[in-house]
Amino acid sequence: MTDVFSKEKRSQVMSAVHSKGNKSTEIALISIFKSYKISGWRRNCQLTGKPDFVFPKHKIIVFVDGCYWHGHGCRKRKPGHNDKYWKEKISKNKKRDSFVTKELRNDRWKVIRIWECEIRKHKYARKINNIMSLL
Numbered sequence: 170m171t172d173v174f175s176k177e178k179r180s181q182v183m184s185a186v187h188s189k190g191n192k193s194t195e196i197a198l199i200s201i202f203k204s205y206k207i208s209g210w211r212r213n214c215q216l217t218g219k220p221d222f223v224f225p226k227h228k229i230i231v232f233v234d235g236c237y238w239h240g241h242g243c244r245k246r247k248p249g250h251n252d253k254y255w256k257e258k259i260s261k262n263k264k265r266d267s268f269v270t271k272e273l274r275n276d277r278w279k280v281i282r283i284w285e286c287e288i289r290k291h292k293y294a295r296k297i298n299n300i301m302s303l304l
């Protein structure tokens with residue numbers, strides 16, 4: 170298949186993809202919600218940690234965490250240059266994630282974090298059941 174984008178356009182598209190984080194995983198989760206008839210979620214709520222999905226009525230928060238950036242064990246990275254830099258960045262993200270979860274739980278939110286790989290590999294049933302049991 171030929172690339173429909175010019176080189177410049179392609180890099181613009183790619184940086185847009187990166188700046189929006191794990192957009193495609195979030196979109197996949199929306200269709201999962203729909204297929205389970207889960208509704209009542211909002212996006213872009215201004216809460217601690219900028220949650221991906223918020224169910225205001227039921228006080229549920231759902232995060233979709235990218236496996237690489239949030240340090241999930243499923244992603245084994247080959248050692249390379251700048252390793253220290255990335256390791257520090259990822260461990261900072263992990264600390265921030267647990268801080269955010271704790272803060273939100275202190276405010277009586279039920280926090281559910283779904284890994285990117287759970288969505289990609291269709292291993293989300295347990296997390297979806299969790300959400301449904303709270304609705």
Ligand SMILES: [Zn+2]
Nearest residue numbers: 236241243286
């Ligand atoms: Zn993972």
